[in-house]
Amino acid sequence: MGGFADRENNRKQKSVVASMISDTPQEQTAGRGRPKEERETKKRISLAVLPSLYKDIGKIAYVERRSISEVISECIEKYIADNESKLKEYEKIKRD
Secondary structure (H helix, E strand, O other): OOOOOHHHHHHHHHHHHHHHHHOOOOOOOOOOOOOOOOOOOOOOOOOOHHHHHHHHHHHHHHHHHOHHHHHHHHHHHHHHEEEEEEEHHHHHHHHO
């Protein structure tokens, strides 16, 4: 009868799961999965908001059938558009 090491080696060689989680990384095959798209991905952040504001934003998003994230993103985009001159001023300051 073989020792523990022999039994463990036999188990590793025969196990499908063991081959998936082996210590040696396997080469990834090209063409598997969905191809990467060239688009900007969202950044996850944490914001502190008053509970009453969050509740009201949630209600508005519900009525518009949108996510809270979409509503907030739209507000931020509008804020940036309204303050375009400040962005230009920032770029000017940073160049100096």
